[in-house]
Amino acid sequence: MKVRPQAIFSFVFLIFFIVFAYMAKDWRLQARLYPWVIGIPMVILALVQLILDLKGVERKQQDAAPVDFQFAQITVEPAVAKRRAITMFSWFVGFFFGIWLLGFSITIPLMVFTYLKIQSNEKWLLSLTLTAIAWGFFHALFVKLLTLPFPEGMIFAWLGWT
Secondary structure, eight states, X not given: OOXXXXXXXXXXXXXXXXXXXXTTTTSOHHHHHHHHHHHHHHHHHHHHHHHHHXXXXXXXXXXXXXXXXXXXXXXXXXXXXXXXXHHHHHHHHHHHHHHXXXXXXXXXXXXXXXXXXXXXXXXXXXXXHHHHHXXXXXXXXXXXXXXXXXXXXXXXXXXXXX
């Protein structure tokens, strides 16, 4: 059994989701519901993907998702594809760090606005309107309707504002 880069990538995601689900074990039921509903199925899926990667199972090229990082396609230059992939993953990493530092309530509208304004280069009115709609939907669904208590970001804990 040869360890390929795909298997290492799947292993990293498996560890991430195990930690993601494990960290919520001491939370109240309402608070841990979201990480467990997302985390436990993702642990299972990541484990299946890791097994497939270790066995060397390859998918067919026509089954590839549109966001796959592929240099084999001639439609996009490799440098452009690499830059796009790095940009996409940078937004993901920024979103996760934003949640950790600022919490969900601040990061959701901040990321929606910055993505629309910076990455998509949308107009101010559209960016602000869609940000307000996203925050309103998030607040109405998760805070008011489901009453999920989201922890504050680490910055607030460090400053003693929690």
